[in-house]
Amino acid sequence: MKLIWYVASFFTIFLILINNPKATSLSGFSDQGRIFNSTRSTQKSLQIVIAIHVVAFFSLTILFALYSQV
Template sequence: MKLIWYMSSLITVLLILISNPKSQGFGSIGNQSQLFSYTRSTQKNILILTIIAASVFVLLTIILTSNLLT
């Protein structure tokens, strides 16, 4: 159960970093390549995935701290 919790935390952090509105995606790291340019639908999908991953993380945090599944 903790493995899933660790994975959801990592996925949440990565999705938040990817969807940072102030950055230009991965293109700002090196060359300004158009490989990682985001459309509105892609941004919406990343936002939905971020919400789901954060919700799973919070839910697992509650379950693990309340010792429901030991």
């Protein structure tokens, strides 16, 4: 169960790091924008995915905190 929590946390951190709302593309880590061409709709989709992963991460954290006290 903790493995799922670790994977969710690392994936959430990765998504947050590649998200740059001020950039015109997702090429934050490279100078070439060919790989991560982005439009406004993909930025919005990425933000929705990030929000879902953040909620999942906090839900897993609460579940682990509740079940670890039992």
